[in-house]
Amino acid sequence: xxxxxxxxxxxxxxxxxxxxxxxxxxxxxxxxxxxxxxxxxxxxxxxxxxxxxxxxxxxxxxxxxxxxxxxxxxxxxxxxxxxxxxxxxxxxxxxxxxxxxxxxxxxxxxxxxxxxxx
Amino acid sequence: xxxxxxxxxxxxxxxxxxxxxxxxxxxxxxxxxxxxxxxxxxxxxxxxxxxxxxxxxxxxxxxxxxxxxxxxxxxxxxxxxxxxxxxxxxxxxxxxxxxxxxxxxxxxxxxxxxxxxxxxxxxxxxxxxxxxxxxxxxxxxxxxxxxxxxxxxxxxxxxxxxxxxxxxxxxxxxxxxxxxxxxxxxxxxxxxxxxxxxxxxxxxxxxxxxxxxxxxxxxxxxxxxxxxxxxxxxxxxxxxxx
Numbered sequence: 001x002x003x004x005x006x007x008x009x010x011x012x013x014x015x016x017x018x019x020x021x022x023x024x025x026x027x028x029x030x031x032x033x034x035x036x037x038x039x040x041x042x043x044x045x046x047x048x049x050x051x052x053x054x055x056x057x058x059x060x061x062x063x064x065x066x067x068x069x070x071x072x073x074x075x076x077x078x079x080x081x082x083x084x085x086x087x088x089x090x091x092x093x094x095x096x097x098x099x100x101x102x103x104x105x106x107x108x109x110x111x112x113x114x115x116x117x118x
Numbered sequence: 119x120x121x122x123x124x125x126x127x128x129x130x131x132x133x134x135x136x137x138x139x140x141x142x143x144x145x146x147x148x149x150x151x152x153x154x155x156x157x158x159x160x161x162x163x164x165x166x167x168x169x170x171x172x173x174x175x176x177x178x179x180x181x182x183x184x185x186x187x188x189x190x191x192x193x194x195x196x197x198x199x200x201x202x203x204x205x206x207x208x209x210x211x212x213x214x215x216x217x218x219x220x221x222x223x224x225x226x227x228x229x230x231x232x233x234x235x236x237x238x239x240x241x242x243x244x245x246x247x248x249x250x251x252x253x254x255x256x257x258x259x260x261x262x263x264x265x266x267x268x269x270x271x272x273x274x275x276x277x278x279x280x281x282x283x284x285x286x287x288x289x290x291x292x293x294x295x296x297x298x299x300x301x302x303x304x305x306x307x308x309x310x311x312x313x314x315x316x317x318x319x320x321x322x323x324x325x326x327x328x329x330x331x332x333x334x335x336x337x338x339x340x341x342x343x344x345x346x347x348x349x350x351x352x353x354x355x356x357x358x359x360x
Contacts, residue, residue: 093290099179100191103157104198107177 001051001065013044036083040076047072121202123152123222126192128185128275129209133163139211140172146215155195156209159188165209186294189275190287197284204279213276217317221278224315231283231310234269235276239316253339257299260346265306270314272299283310293345296338300345307353 020037023029047054047069058068125143129136136156143154154174158166160182169176177191189206196204203222207213213235221233238254254273261269275298279287286308293300305312 096183096187096190096294097290099181099183100187100194103177103179103191104195107175107195 001048006048006051009044009048013041013048016041016044033083033087036076036080040080043072043076120151122200123150123203123205124192124196124199124201125152125154125205125207125215125218126157126189126196127155127207127209128157128159128188128192129161129165129169130159130182130185130188131161131163131165132209133161133165133168135211136165136169136209137172139207139209140169140174142211143207143215144172146218153201155192157188157191157195159183159185184294185275186292186297189297190292190294193279193284193287197281197288202281204281204284206275206277206279208275212320214318214320217276217315218278221315224313225278225280228313229311230313231280232305232312233278234271234274234312234314235317235319236271236274236314237317237319238270239314249335253335257342257346261299261302264303264346264350265312267306267312269302269312272302274298274314276317276319286310295341295345299342300349303346303349307349 017038020029020034020041024031024034051065054065054068058065061068063071125147127136127139127143132139140154140156147154154172156166156169156174156176158169158176158178160179166176166178175195177195179188179191192206193204203225205218205221207215207218217235221235224230225233238258254271258269258272261272283305286305291304293304302312
């Protein structure tokens with residue numbers, strides 16, 4: 001891998017890592033969401049560090065290293081989307097239960113107000 | 119002792135129909151231990167204001183959550199307030215309240231858990247669009263096959279439910295997205311007894327339907343198929359289906 005490309009990948013990986021850590025520090029991103037992103041930035045750094053290994057790995061699948069990186073990137077994104085969908089499903093149920101609780105509590109308040117005014 | 123009955127009416131943007139539906143219901147509930155609850159699913163119109171004019175209990179979601187969530191709110195209200203039986207009818211005036219008494223009688227005499235008002239048990243003049251009718255037939259066939267009991271109208275929202283089932287229906291496993299054919303299979307696997315009685319259903323004057331657009335129809339078929347498949351799969355792999 002040419003030096004320029006190596007440097008570019010390092011910068012991207014470090015930028016990603018710093019960005020994620022900073023978002024967690026500012027409490028804009030929760031730790032559980034950040035773990036997969038941190039893992040991805042480390043993998044990116046490892047790819048650059050162990051480039052010959054990546055070439056060997058790609059040859060094993062009869063693919064070139066660039067395609068392999070693209071494939072791994074896509075898989076990582078799919079994993080991230082799946083993680084978000086899982087969390088979204090849990091939250092949808094929680095929101096539904098909250099809405100129902102608020103709705104029923106509101107009715108109780110109206111009922112209590114009515115009975116106390118009589 | 120007379121059992122406490124709650125008539126739950128899930129409603130969304132039904133300001134034009136809700137009044138006449140409540141009036142009709144009141145004419146049948148007169149002198150009985152029946153309460154009427156309107157669950158306004160975050161309507162953009164005056165549905166809850168209209169309903170309150172008739173002195174019924176009205177609860178309102180802060181925003182639109184969908185039909186399934188609205189009916190579950192009704193179940194939760196009934197469970198929390200100690201009702202013995204819950205009857206559920208649509209707000210658009212398609213369901214005739216005269217069947218409620220017969221359904222309650224059926225529920226008690228046959229010791230059933232759920233009684234469904236079926237549009238297709240007897241020959242009726244109810245006409246659904248062809249695509250929807252095919253969907254209804256297919257899913258009713260699947261439910262009949264799985265439950266080994268003839269089900270003719272798996273999508274009917276006209277139901278009478280005993281208290282025994284309410285806590286089951288209030289759990290998070292309740293399929294809030296179009297609860298019909300998949301729910302009947304869940305109830306069967308959970309050991310609840312479900313039966314139908316024939317009823318006449320009026321055409322929807324507004325032409326509104328929760329399965330409105332082509333995309334919604336497609337989504338409904340795909341979702342229902344997946345839901346039934348996973349319920350059966352859980353059963354086969356001995357995981358609780360609820």
